[in-house]
Amino acid sequence: MANSERCRTTVASVYRGTFLHSTTKTALQILEDALLGVNTEGKIAFVGEGYELEKLSQTFGFSPSEVIQLAQHEFFMPGMIDTHIHASQYSYAGTALDMPLLQWLNTYTFPVESRFKDLEFAKKVYTQVVKRTLRNGTTTACYFATIHTDASLLLGQIANDFGQRALVGKVCMDRNNSVKLYKETSQESQDEAYRFIKELLNRKYPLVKPVVTPRFAPSCTEALLTQLGAIAKNNNLHIQSHISENNEEVELVKDLFPGSESYTDVYHKCNLLTNKTVMAHGCHLSDKELALFRETGASLSHCPNSNISLCSGVLNVRNVLNHKVKVGLGTDVAGGYSSSVLDAVRKAIDASKVLTIQNPGHKTLSFEEVFRLATLGGSQALSLDDQTGNFEVGKDFDALRVNVAAPGGPIDLIQHEEPKILLEKFLNLGDDRNLVEVFVAGRKVVPFTEPGSE
Incomplete structure (x- = not known):
């Protein structure tokens, strides 16, 4: 003992x-x-x-x-740790699961996220999601907010008021968005990221910290990604984004970043892979990319509900663990329809069993292993294991x-x-x-x- x-x-x-x-x-x-x-x-x-x-x-x-x-x-x-959840998508959780990722973003996600310019709407949604996740046993949450700085600061305040440990990210994105009311230029994105980080840190919340949040490579120019990497490095901050969620997205990244060897290489070149980085999904990462994750100390957030609900893919967690890459669980609301990490536990076991059905040589994750992913594994993935887990x-x-x-x-x-x-x-x-x-x-x-x- x-x-x-x-x-x-x-x-x-x-x-x-x-x-x-x-x-x-x-x-x-x-x-x-x-x-x-x-x-x-x-x-x-x-x-x-x-x-x-x-x-x-x-x-x-x-x-x-x-x-x-x-x-x-x-x-x-x-306490359970949600390493990837979009607080701003909570209002439509449980719906809108009939499209693949890129179409889903433009049809459902971006129009809803554009509403968070309205702080009253933001307060209503963010209060509900913090209370619901706490009630579900999520003591630590790594949140995506929206591009709106003031609403993102409000999410940090609400998490602090209710006593939840949280990483809160103001989303940065400067290209490939067809929704007119949900746009920012590269300069706006950088300036507002600075403002968000400075103001949140100045509030000195004991358990709520900022996380540098490029939405994902397809919605960011290389210049913006590079600037965000510098902001994170200069302020020793956490970083979160998405990677290799579905095949269409992976192909788009190849077209947008022809000078990069892989999706992982895009982030690596921009100094966005560190031991305080968590990337959601990773369903289609190669072994070479996983080796780069291991080398840089970056981690993955396994979001099985979302991966299945949007027909994105199935992450081979056993292979990730064999590469000694840190991995935790994420609900990925609203791509995942449940805000409970218990659901992520169950879906993680189911996804592992699907891989075993496809390949009887695959070693299925035990419930004990997935329990660790939901607790200590999540704290390791968020580099908070010196404090919790x-x-x-x-x-x-x-x-x-x-x-x-x-x-x-x-x-x-x-x-x-x-x-x-x-x-x-x-x-x-x-x-x-x-x-x-x-x-x-x-x-x-x-x-x-x-x-x-x-």
């Missing part, structure tokens, strides 16, 4: 029960009758065993009577209190089950009704306390 260590700050709360998480070496580690202390800064102060209660209470200065005991069918798991001492307490037998919930338990089975049932059958409490950096964010009412 993880070591305990003397904490410099006061222990605010201590929990006793079952804790399930991943480590770099183990896809699923089960800690039964464990004790976990959270300090006043929201960080994990210690992890110990139940029989150590008296000793730990003396070491960390808490009363054994104050320990919060989990019920028989409850466990704690790390599992229950290591010193990390922030981002956690879900799960009751598999929640009254009125979707899971029926027939007999006593071991923790591994309870986790598998939750991942396959559970929903927000099973989430008793959601914590981010030690703060209980679900059930909600409306911003301003504390």
